[in-house]
Amino acid sequence: MSGLSGRDPSLLRRINSTVVLRALRGPATPTALTLTELVHASGLSRPTVEGVVEDLIEAGLVAEAEDAPDPPRGAARRGRPARRFRFRAEAGHLLGLEIGPHRVAAVLSDLTGRILGSLTREIAETAPADVRLEKCRATLAELLRRTGTARDTLRAVGVGTPGIVEADGTVHLGTALPGWTGLPLGERLRRSFSCPVLVENDANAAALAEHWKGAARGVDDVVMVLAGLSPGAGSLIGGRLHRGFGGAAGEIGALHLLGREATPERLLSTTDEPLHPLDEAAVARVFAQAKGGDDQARRAMDRFLARLVHDVAALVLALDPELLVVGGWASGLDGVLDPLRAELARYCLRPPRVALSHLGETAVATGALRVALDRAENELFTLDEPEAAH
Known part of the structure; x- marks a missing residue:
């Protein structure tokens, strides 16, 4: 938290918001909680939780749950059920993109990593860099259109590609794809998005994917x-x-x-x-x-x-x-x-x-999505400064 100090007026607000969002996200999947349950889960006072929840609702990250849980079997309902609140996983979206010798593949998720759609397009291994990048843009645009996802809801885009990738997303050395060595891949792709674009080596992305959803869980x-x-x-x-x-x-x-x-x-x-x-x-x-x-x-x-x-x-x-x-x-x-x-x-x-x-042939795109999800979770659920894009 190198960018925060006791003189930062937003520090306490960020801490409280993060604590409440963590409680609503739950240990594995998001859950709907009452204000009383949020007070117990967060350790904050009720007035503080009420204020934080209202701020998060205004920010679009929290909503009131529509359906109250049924009472235990044999128990009668008494009065109006307490309001329950949930994390809005649909408040933003994440993209994972694989750029390979023979194809580009894209996968879209909500803010919990739940897959909403995917798309793969073949490409010639001899395609020059500009043609390959245009294929990437077209594939991503088609996936967004098919899923009805607005581009401005994207919180992060992860990219997996062959080669040695520098911290800013430049391919230091990439012999598998024509024109890839020295390509400022991150910079080129960021022109198409208003959110962070993080570039990762394909094998690294695959390792993250297998740890997340595959053989290495x-x-x-x-x-x-x-x-x-x-x-x-x-x-x-x-x-x-x-x-x-x-x-x-x-x-x-x-x-x-x-x-x-x-x-x-x-x-x-x-x-x-x-x-x-x-x-x-x-x-x-x-x-x-x-x-x-x-x-x-x-x-x-x-x-x-x-x-x-x-x-x-x-x-x-x-x-x-x-x-x-x-x-x-x-x-x-x-x-x-x-x-x-x-x-x-x-x-x-x-x-x-x-x-x-x-995960087979989906490993790299899935890992790229995990890179994007890590970035979003870092912004929403931690107080650490976001890591530099790769």
């Missing part, structure tokens, strides 16, 4: 790998995302540069020609051929998995996670987990549990 020390020919990883340490000093933590796809002769796309090739780094269909064919008994494909898959395990083991040895979640295209392929478990057991002092992503 209830687990605070997690490595999430988006497995591909150039894999990336996101890590949670003690439940908090670890980005590293410059946002480059988890870029295990660069390990093949450390004096290794074969690139991943050559390791998985069954011919003399390397696979295209972004050709997921070609990768799936090699795995399918290996599963079908093709010796050449099996050898190629073994080479690739051995390289992936070496890359992942570097993070596992450094971070000692409880859980390793595998996503990306590998999450849709059979036979990935057992080889990974066996190899990690060979190389790691304490191998983690290994699980496939529960």
